[in-house]
Amino acid sequence: MSGQWNGPQVVTVGGGGGPGLLIRALWFILVGWWLGGVVITIAYALCITIIGLPVAFVLFNLIPTAMTLRPRSEGDSVVLQDGTGRFVAIEGSVAQAPLLIRAVWFVLVGWWLGAIWLLIAYLLCVVIVGIPIGLLMFNRVGGVMTLHRY
DSSP states (O other): OOSOOOSOOBOOOOOOOSOOHHHHHHHIIIIIHHHHHHHHHHHHHHHHTSTTHHHHHHHHHHHHHHHHOOOOOOOOEEEEEOTTSOEEEEEOOOOOOOHHHHHHHIIIIIHHHHHHHHHHHHHHHHTSTTHHHHHHHHHTHHHHHHOOOO
């Protein structure tokens, strides 16, 4: 035996980060619940101006972090095993609907459905028990408002 491991090698994808649960819970209780409401209000106001849409969606993506200090995941990746037996992560993206369809959706449906979606997500977070579902909803606000695919 050479002392070398001959089993499959695993490449770690992502990896937590951010403060611990106690710090995040204290942040939410003292700051996060009201800061989330402020960020939602500012982002939605920017969204209505149309010209502020890019900044609005950056803010929408920051809502879970503002409320709970939870870092945002970097994106989708797929873990595959290559010909040598190693597991590797491949970054990928999902094909999006055409811009014209997404724009029409936003003008006719997305702006008001997004407001309802954000309100429900915020209320779920404020009642504490619904935080996991509320944060999932915040992560999908782009899909509700603009048909963004994840």
